Amino acid sequence: MKNIVLLTGAGISAESGIKTFRDADGLWEGHDVMQVASPQGFAADPELVLDFYNQRRKQLLTVKPNKAHLAITKLQEHFNVTVITQNVDDLHERAGNKNVVHLHGELLKARCTQNETEVLEWTKDLNLGDLSKSKNQLRPHIVWFGEEVPLLEKAAKITETADVLIIIGTSMQVYPAASLVHYVTNGTPIYFIDPNPSIKQSDFNNLTIINKTAVNGLPTLVKDLIDTML
Structure with a gap:
């Protein structure tokens, strides 16, 4: 899988x-x-x-999870899915996302x-x-500024195993989380969903930029991945 x-x-x-x-x-x-x-x-x-x-x-x-959170649960029906998030909320979990790594801690x-x-x-x-x-x-x-990110090594190892990497809702400007993209195997498809992308197509091999918000971009991508990868 x-x-x-x-x-x-x-x-x-x-x-x-x-x-x-x-x-x-x-x-x-x-x-x-x-x-x-x-x-x-x-x-x-x-x-x-x-x-x-x-x-x-x-x-x-x-607040409640939105269509982007819920779209990830569709992926879980067909693939091994892990969410590595910089967010401290529990919306991924409430949506039914099963494997969630909270890099910056949890508010609850x-x-x-x-x-x-x-x-x-x-x-x-x-x-x-x-x-x-x-x-x-x-x-x-x-995880406050100046403190170590204890789950970073775990997140890096997970990223190394990715057959597909989807980046969504992050500017890729916050380190060390932004460094995770460099752990994917060369040639791994990367999808970057953002209405105002901070990176260019030429920044990474096999990168696809989707100029949409999470709610508008992720459900369509999920459907496409299910249709083409199964």
Whole structure:
């Protein structure tokens, strides 16, 4: 069975109504990124950081997966499919996507500040005084700027196995996630779905650029792949 790997970013969730964290001016909901997405920011003002993610969590619970998320489940009926996502929402899972690797963490989880392997499901507000089993303060289970991306090596190994790579909803400007495209075997078909693509046809071998949004581009591509690869 063929292996299809998808790299997804904020664009696929934006069409469900999820606000993309970073605005054009570089601010996240009016905050400097280092205030709300770095260990230093959390140390300086933990209440601000916790509230920032509490608001993101509340919004996530009001939205639903869109046609792009659901299209991936169609691929799963015929191929081995893995989604490697930069997104911290659970829309892939809610749509029925079975194999999802969250490079940047998960919004609906919290983890111990002293033991990163101690992770809890968390759907309510996270406040100062909420403690892990080892009696340490809990923090959002998010990979912040300056922190290692623990699942990057796993994601790279998965990408190496791809018979088809689909990149959708990401500008390919955020590293180290953007480096994953370089792990595909030479000649592997790559599809880049974006209404304003940041890469050119000549940037990669066997690249097809689809100038559409996730919702408009992915369902058609999925149908084409099923028709031509089976």
